[in-house]
Amino acid sequence: xxxxxxxxxxxxxxxxxxxxxxxxxxxxxxxxxxxxxxxxxxxxxxxxxxxxxxxxxxxxxxxxxxxxxxxxxxxxxxxxxxxxxxxxxxxxxxxxxxxxxxxxxxxxxxxxxxxxxxxxxxxxxxxxxxxxxxxxxxxxxxxxxxxxxxxxxxxxxxxxxxxxxxxxxxxxxxxxxxxxxxxxxxxxxxxxxxxxxxxxxxxxxxxxxxxxxxxxxxxxxxxxxxxxxxxxxxxxxxxxxxxxxxxxxxxxxxxxxxxxxxxxxxxxxxxxxxxxxxxxxxxxxxxxxxxxxxxxxxxxxxxxxxxxxxxxxxxxxxxxxxxxxxxxxxxxxxxxxxxxxxxxxxxxxxxxxxxxxxxxxxxxxxxxxxxxxxxxxxxxxxxxxxxxxxxxxxxxxxxxxxxxxxxxxxxxxxxxxxxxxxxxxxxxxxxxxxxxxxxxxxxxxxxxxxxxxxxxxxxxxxxxxxxxxxxxxxxxxxxxxxxxxxxxxxxxxxxxxxxxxxxxxxxxxxxxxxxxxxxxxxxxxxxxxxxxxxxxxxxxxxxxxxxxxxxxxxxxxxxxxxxxxxxxxxxxxxxxxxxxxxxxxxxxxxxxxxxxxxxxxxxxxxxxxxxxxxxxxxxxxxxxxxxxxxxxxxxxxxxxxxxxxxxxxxxxxxxxxxxxxxxxxxxxxxxxxxxxxxxxxxxxxxxxxxxxxxxxxxxxxxxxxxxxxxxxxxxxxxxxxxxxxxxxxxxxxxxxxxxxxxxxxxxxxxxxxxxxxxxxxxxxxxxxxxxxxxxxxxxxxxxxxxxxxxxxxxxxxxxxxxxxxxxxxxxxxxxxxxxxxxxxxxxxxxxxxxxxxxxxxxxxxxxxxxxxxxxxxxxxxxxxxxxx
Amino acid sequence: xxxxxxxxxxxxxxxxxxxxxxxxxxxxxxxxxxxxxxxxxxxxxxxxxxxxxxxxxxxxxxxxxxxxxxxxxxxx
Ligand SMILES: [Mg+2]
Ligand SMILES: [Zn+2]
Ligand SMILES: [Zn+2]
Ligand SMILES: [Zn+2]
Numbered sequence: 001x002x003x004x005x006x007x008x009x010x011x012x013x014x015x016x017x018x019x020x021x022x023x024x025x026x027x028x029x030x031x032x033x034x035x036x037x038x039x040x041x042x043x044x045x046x047x048x049x050x051x052x053x054x055x056x057x058x059x060x061x062x063x064x065x066x067x068x069x070x071x072x073x074x075x076x077x078x079x080x081x082x083x084x085x086x087x088x089x090x091x092x093x094x095x096x097x098x099x100x101x102x103x104x105x106x107x108x109x110x111x112x113x114x115x116x117x118x119x120x121x122x123x124x125x126x127x128x129x130x131x132x133x134x135x136x137x138x139x140x141x142x143x144x145x146x147x148x149x150x151x152x153x154x155x156x157x158x159x160x161x162x163x164x165x166x167x168x169x170x171x172x173x174x175x176x177x178x179x180x181x182x183x184x185x186x187x188x189x190x191x192x193x194x195x196x197x198x199x200x201x202x203x204x205x206x207x208x209x210x211x212x213x214x215x216x217x218x219x220x221x222x223x224x225x226x227x228x229x230x231x232x233x234x235x236x237x238x239x240x241x242x243x244x245x246x247x248x249x250x251x252x253x254x255x256x257x258x259x260x261x262x263x264x265x266x267x268x269x270x271x272x273x274x275x276x277x278x279x280x281x282x283x284x285x286x287x288x289x290x291x292x293x294x295x296x297x298x299x300x301x302x303x304x305x306x307x308x309x310x311x312x313x314x315x316x317x318x319x320x321x322x323x324x325x326x327x328x329x330x331x332x333x334x335x336x337x338x339x340x341x342x343x344x345x346x347x348x349x350x351x352x353x354x355x356x357x358x359x360x361x362x363x364x365x366x367x368x369x370x371x372x373x374x375x376x377x378x379x380x381x382x383x384x385x386x387x388x389x390x391x392x393x394x395x396x397x398x399x400x401x402x403x404x405x406x407x408x409x410x411x412x413x414x415x416x417x418x419x420x421x422x423x424x425x426x427x428x429x430x431x432x433x434x435x436x437x438x439x440x441x442x443x444x445x446x447x448x449x450x451x452x453x454x455x456x457x458x459x460x461x462x463x464x465x466x467x468x469x470x471x472x473x474x475x476x477x478x479x480x481x482x483x484x485x486x487x488x489x490x491x492x493x494x495x496x497x498x499x500x501x502x503x504x505x506x507x508x509x510x511x512x513x514x515x516x517x518x519x520x521x522x523x524x525x526x527x528x529x530x531x532x533x534x535x536x537x538x539x540x541x542x543x544x545x546x547x548x549x550x551x552x553x554x555x556x557x558x559x560x561x562x563x564x565x566x567x568x569x570x571x572x573x574x575x576x577x578x579x580x581x582x583x584x585x586x587x588x589x590x591x592x593x594x595x596x597x598x599x600x601x602x603x604x605x606x607x608x609x610x611x612x613x614x615x616x617x618x619x620x621x622x623x624x625x626x627x628x629x630x631x632x633x634x635x636x637x638x639x640x641x642x643x644x645x646x647x648x649x650x651x652x653x654x655x656x657x658x659x660x661x662x663x664x665x666x667x668x669x670x671x672x673x674x675x676x677x678x679x680x681x682x683x684x685x686x687x688x689x690x691x692x693x694x695x696x697x698x699x700x701x702x703x704x705x706x707x708x709x710x711x712x713x714x715x716x717x718x719x720x721x722x723x724x725x726x727x728x729x730x731x732x733x734x735x736x737x738x739x740x741x742x743x744x745x746x747x748x749x750x751x752x753x754x755x756x757x758x759x760x761x762x763x764x765x766x767x768x769x770x771x772x773x774x775x776x777x778x779x780x781x782x783x784x785x786x787x788x789x790x791x792x793x794x795x796x797x798x799x800x801x802x803x804x805x806x807x808x809x810x811x812x813x814x815x816x817x818x819x820x821x822x823x824x825x826x827x828x829x830x831x832x833x834x835x836x837x838x839x840x841x842x843x844x845x846x847x848x849x850x851x852x853x854x855x856x857x858x859x860x861x862x863x864x865x866x867x868x
Numbered sequence: 869x870x871x872x873x874x875x876x877x878x879x880x881x882x883x884x885x886x887x888x889x890x891x892x893x894x895x896x897x898x899x900x901x902x903x904x905x906x907x908x909x910x911x912x913x914x915x916x917x918x919x920x921x922x923x924x925x926x927x928x929x930x931x932x933x934x935x936x937x938x939x940x941x942x943x944x
Contacts, residue, residue, distance in 0.1 A: 823897075825897070827903075832900070833903050834897075834899055834903050834904055834905055836939075837897075837937070837939050837940065838937065840934070841929075841931065841934040841937035842933075842934040842935060842937065
């Protein structure tokens with residue numbers, strides 16, 4: 001067969017003739033099944049509409065379920081009704097044409113000019129919406145028909161399907177008659193192709209009934225039949241249609257007929273779209289709104305976004321994740337239960353046939369689940385056919401073997417915002433029910449273990465497996481293209497642990513060293529630095545490859561003149577030939593996002609070595625932190641009374657200064673800052689004063705807590721939390737703000753935030769300054785302001801995530817077809833269109849850049865120097 | 869007073885490629901003429917250069933971050 005290509009799609013409107021032509025049966029009765037459960041002829045489940053029950057044959061085409069895709073039927077409507085989808089266009093057409101003769105409300109020459117313009121745009125493949133909009137605008141404002149001279153009355157459109165001329169309501173029949181009068185020649189000016197659409201077709205007289213395959217009924221466990229929402233809606237339509245006809249024949253009064261007509265309109269409208277504004281949605285007996293035609297297509301779970309752009313896949317698994325520091329960063333722990341369900345295909349050859357046979361003959365874990373014979377038949381291996389299949393096994397067969405240690409899989413956590421959201425891991429089959437991963441790979445997935453779930457996919461072809469190993473392996477994504485540094489590295493306890501180990505000169509005897517180094521791949525101890533004792537720095541050096549590097553640690557105080565290796569805070573890291581000489585290992589050295597040591601290793605020795613380092617580093621860190629023990633309790637944020645008093649004093653003084661500022665402002669003595677009003681000046685000065693007070697309080701607290709305090713260690717080493725967090729817990733929470741200003745919202749007319757204050761009170765207390773610490777607790781007024789400030793943060797994140805999510809979607813849709821070609825140019829995949837002559841103008845791969853820079857001059861100098 | 873766009877500090881250098889240069893460019897890039905990015909013939913800079921439809925324009929940009937980069941556009 002010659003492959004065919006779709007060159008374009010054209011949408012047209014179905015006319016009544018066409019609907020009748022494609023219909024195989026006229027539906028006249030709302031009944032579906034008879035008492036014996038057989039479909040009723042001329043009912044909504046008429047057997048000519050297609051088959052859904054397996055075994056039965058289609059009465060129209062003879063196909064079985066699956067072969068026959070179904071056939072349309074139709075309903076003859078007793079009275080015309082408006083199609084909601086076209087209601088707006090109908091309104092515009094009514095206003096654009098003469099109410100008497102149906103002609104377009106502009107002279108022929110002008111009409112032709114517009115048609116010509118549209119044709120030209122079409123030929124160029126450009127949009128022409130603006131021209132059509134102009135035609136509708138001009139014709140609507142024309143008050144007298146240029147063809148017959150009739151005065152026009154504006155037709156008012158009321159959602160969803162009503163039209164009024166002055167107070168007079170137009171029936172769908174009136175509307176249809178008017179649309180019928182519009183001549184074919186005028187239609188192109190409204191952007192309509194008379195071959196494809198006649199405007200009166202937008203008022204329905206015949207309703208197509210979709211095949212049963214589109215709205216299959218399901219049989220509940222109770223044996224009851226449950227119909228699709230569309231069928232329910234069609235039943236309603238037929239019922240009302242029948243009632244309308246009966247009443248009309250019986251000569252019922254006009255009022256009753258109109259009511260029924262409106263009801264018919266309601267049912268047809270909700271059948272097409274059950275979420276139109278202006279009318280209540282049709283509901284199921286249970287109160288659930290019905291899912292009708294438009295609802296099947298719309299939105300995230302609709303046909304487009306849900307079924308076509310995104311689909312469900314086989315050979316995948318999902319479960320909760322939990323940490324396991326004993327795994328390598330490129331491994332993933334897979335629960336036994338999952339490993340027994342997921343399979344990897346083995347292509348049987350004469351070389352591996354014996355091996356494969358073993359899998360078929362096994363009756364527990366790494367066994368074969370299925371064989372696929374050469375003819376494509378897939379057979380499940382069970383106790384009874386195992387030996388027979390093993391016997392018959394021959395090259396050309398495919399055997400689906402259970403997932404086992406060493407298999408490559410893709411591991412993913414949503415939202416997949418960057419390429420590190422899906423990485424390839426090697427399987428480790430483990431007991432229990434969670435996926436296990438090394439906590440060092442949490443940052444790229446942005447995962448934590450508070451209930452997060454992740455997905456796992458098993459690549460099925462050898463090509464896919466090779467691609468996963470070569471391109472997607474975790475170690476090949478240690479460097480992030482986002483900032484040209486490592487995104488995988490130590491977190492939390494890894495950093496605290498190494499900090500404790502390497503800070504200063506801690507000494508360990510042989511037994512202690514052995515205990516700490518036990519999980520590492522260390523085979524030889526260096527010479528002890530001090531008489532039979534090793535320093536923490538020496539222990540850390542055991543896992544370091546041969547690198548030479550110096551940098552400032554996270555704990556660096558940014559002294560005015562950096563003393564380098566002489567730093568008295570031990571904050572200057574100097575590593576020479578793989579030996580840590582001075583400095584403390586903390587976030588700057590091994591942390592995710594910062595990790596300078598990881599950065600250096602990966603650039604000098606490659607990703608495999610970096611992976612080994614991270615594995616060893618995390619294990620060492622955890623051993624080290626277990627050796628000292630590390631815990632935080634409520635007494636960690638206790639400070640002596642003396643400190644308490646000092647803090648109180650600092651805040652009191654600041655508040656006094658604030659009051660003096662307020663007095664000066666009230667007396668008109670406050671000098672405004674350049675470009676600011678006095679009010680703004682006052683606010684800024686108060687904020688400054690109170691901010692400074694809090695910082696001071698924090699400093700005092702920090703001094704009394706000391707560097708041995710666990711919370712302080714975490715804050716300064718970059719493991720978790722900041723000194724600000726600590727200040728708020730220990731000393732003073734500080735000013736609460738909304739949009740960067742002190743809180744002023746509340747009772748606007750008396751200019752106060754709460755009735756506890758005097759009108760116009762500008763004092764710290766009345767404007768959201770919190771004196772207390774979290775430990776002390778907040779008084780009711782402080783608590784209220786805290787909630788006000790906290791609310792802003794919550795709203796901000798909620799708004800930001802949804803906005804940035806949509807922005808990301810649009811960006812990805814726009815950029816997904818662009819690729820960097822082998823020649824370094826960015827091209828559009830299908831058209832070959834050139835987008836950039838060199839990727840990013842400079843041709844630099846951001847992943848291989850040095851924190852965003854193309855060259856690292858310092859590094860080159862250092863390398864040249866060491867060579868000499 | 870008529871201002872030359874090219875004199876403006878924010879306007880990068882534009883120049884028309886000779887036929888020979890254009891031919892060579894397409895050959896070295898290995899792309900078809902219509903796959904190049906486009907610039908409209910009524911674009912002010914194109915009018916100033918006096919380029920015709922089918923000409924290729926070289927744009928030399930200087931950027932703090934990226935250095936000198938060269939782009940080409942087909943006049944349409
Ligand atoms: Mg979480
Ligand atoms: Zn059929
Ligand atoms: Zn007229
Ligand atoms: Zn220092």
